[in-house]
Structure formats: structure tokens, C-alpha cells
Amino acid sequence: MAIIEATSIRKSFFDAATGRETVILDNISISATENDFLILLGPSGSGKSTFLNIIAGLTPHNGAPGQVRVHGQPVLGPNPKLIAYMFQDSVLLPWRTVIKNIEFGLEAQPLSKEQRRKRALKYLDMVGLRDFADYYPRQLSGGMAQRVALCRALALETDIILMDEPFGALDEQSRIILGDELVQIWRKIRRTFVFVTHSLTEAVYLGERIAVFTARPGKIKTEIKNDLCRPRAIGSPEFNRMVDTLWAAP
């Protein structure tokens, strides 16, 4: 049963002054199952981030006949009990330490102080940053900051984690290392990940299913199942074949 179900989603802006409608997303239909690793792949301006925001309930879509359902229920707004969201830059609060930043994610939930701390420490362990719990964000590198942001999202213990190009601002090596860690965490906690990227390599490296978006107006060109065995080798023949398939998709 699909955990995320989006049908006929349309998103546009109407400029009253010029009478022009700018279509960001045109008739997007896609679903994600439990324990899926879905990649939304496309160039800049293809509306993939907007679509992610729509799933997260952060942005509305044009309405009927389009609808987005999570666990069968329509999405009306953000729901931190079901969906966790990771931004492109880590958005850590500079006046709080690492561990208090993770607890910030939980302070809007009915949890006690001890429960919040326990969860924060558990997931800090998972991303390997336990020793940095009392550091301030300005003392962290870009990769570490994104790990903290991931940790904050994981600590919500939601069924779905949405990620908007979280590795975009990092260097190549950090991207690969964090990508590996992300896959390991995904296999361990068995949740649904939806990951936006413009990198073909990243898409093939990480994803189980890849939805390819076109540029504005955003449509889904094709959906490809990526059944390469893990661990995947960047540069191997089968890897490159998959990349070619994505690139040449009609």
C-alpha cells in the first residue's frame, strides 16, 4: 500500500498584473511505498523542491482534482509526527548546541525532558556525532552540520523523511561519505526516504526508484526502478548504464 500517494498535482502562480499563469508543476502523479528510497531527479527549476514541499504540507497545491495523501489521509499542513523534512542547508539554530538543536525538533511534541535527551543521544550515536553534542553550529564543518540536521530529522521517528538536496552545498567527498551513511541508516531503520537531487550520480548511487522531472513546467518524464545491488560502485559499467538510461530517458 502506498504510504505517499500524489495524483494529478498541479501548482501554478497567477500574476494578476499581467494575467499570466506560471505553471510550476503540471499533472504530477507519483507514489512511494513503505521502506522506499525515492529520488526526485531533475534540473534546477523543474519544480522538484516545490513538489517535496507540497508533500510535506509546507506549500499548498492548486487543489482538486489533484490530491496528496499520506497513509491515506490528505495532507493539510506540516505533520511532524508523520513527516520529517531536511533542508538544503542545515538550518541549525546558532544559539543552541548540537544536542539542543536536536531536542528543538522534539520540543513541539508531548515528550518529557529526559525522553528528548535520550532520543537525541541515541540518534547522535547513529550519525557518529556523540562527542560533538555540546558544540555550537559555528564550530562544525558543512558535512557535520548536515549530519546534525539529519539527526534532528531522524529523532522525530517519523515514517517518512523528505530531503531537499541536503548534500548540495558539500564537497564531492563529503557527499559520497554522507551518501553511504544515509543508505546504511536507511537500511537500519527501514523508513521511507524521498530525496531531491539534480545529480545523476547521486540518484543512481542512492535511490531504489528514480522519478525524472523535466524543466518548467515540471512534469515527470519517466520513473525508473534502480535494482543495482548495493554497495554500488560509481564508475562501474552497470552504474554507468543506469546513468545513461536516466540521461536518455524519453
Added chain:
Amino acid sequence: MPRISPAVARAAIVLCILAVWEITTHLSSASRILIAPPSEIFWQVVNILATTSNVPKFYPNAWITIQEFIGAFVITAALGVALGFLFASSKLIGDAFEPILLVLYAIPKVILYPLFVLMLGIGMVPKIIFGITVGIFVVIFNTSAAVRQIDPDYVKLAYSLGYGRLMTFFKIILPAAAPTILAGLRLGFGYTVIGVMAAELLVVTDGLGSLIDWASFNYYTPQLYGLIFITLTIGVAGNSLFSVLERRWVR
């Protein structure tokens, strides 16, 4: 060459200036009516504080002025920060009022003080109100700038985590805006003090301003320097308090 800390260098500079001041006053033939050496000023201050000088009713007057500082600043801070938030959160109100405020800010309000006295009488009230009019602008401008400059991603983060408006205000907006607001309060305190002292000197009734006026009128120059020094110290103390708060917050 050994490392000299800035604090030590600063102390050395101040001591040098005081030494030069002391020596030149003793060596020159300038009358004691014009300039007093630091040593004499120091003793004057001690005498004034011990009420053994001829300054009349020092503590009652000082207390009046301090009350005016506190009253003016508390209202400046509360009203200024509140208005700053209001102007930042409502585009309509902000756009409507801010040009008016900028014009008012540019007027040298000192020339309006006699009007204040006419309308509000003689006493602490016109001085407090005047102090507020001088200090409130910088608090409003800093507060509204602080709120406007908050990274919208922080607010988006709070929204995605299910925070309501009240929690977002206390956990995101207030901490994010705090450094700039504190800077505005620090400047606002300084301006409020200037406003109150200007009022006390323009229409002399009571307070430290009246003592300063008494000393200059009677050519009691050392006492004048002493009183000025004491007034300065109060102003600097307030400023330092805010600097400490700012530094502690920015960590």
C-alpha cells in the same frame, strides 16, 4: 617581545593621558577656573560623594536624576521594542509609520523642549518624556531591523516541526533578534540619558543638571568637573551593563 594584552595597553594609554593632564595643569599658568587637574577632580568626587563638599543636596538631586533615567529608559525599552515588533510584523503599519518616524528622528528635538515644559509643567515628567523621545527611535529601528533580518528558513523550520505562532516567537524570533535588539537598547539607553540631561540643563529645576548649572554659574570649576565625572560614570555604567549582556548572549 612579550605579548601585551589590549587591556594592559588600554590602561597604559589612560594613565598617560591622566599624567599629561596632571602635569600640564600644574605647569601652566591657566587659572583654576578654567581647568582642574585629575588629582583635584578625584578629591572633589570623593568629597561630593561624602557630602563634605559645598555641593548642595547631592544625594537627593542625584536620586531625582537616576529616577528620571530609569523611568525614561524602562518606557523607552518597553514601548520601543513593542513598536519595533509591530512595525516588523505588519507590512502595512510598518510602511505607513516608518517614514514619519524617520522625519521625527531627524528633527533636533532639543528645540522642542520648552514646549514640553509648557505642556507638562516643571518636574520629572517633561524630562522623562523628553528622554523617551530622544531614545526611542534607535530602539524601534534596531528592533524592527532585527526581526526583519531573521532568516526565513528558521521560521520555515519551526513550521515544519509543528510549532505554533507563540512558540515560534519565543523559541525562534526572540533569540534570533536578541543581539540586535540588545544593541538597540544599549544605544537607546545612551540617548535617553543625553535627553534627560539636556532637559535638566535647558530648564533648570532639580537633579544633577541643576547642580551642574549651579557649579558653572558660580565658577566652582573643580566641583563642576566632579559632578560631570559622576554623571558620566552613571551613563558609562549603563552602557557597560548592556555590552556585557550583548556579549554574553552572542557567546
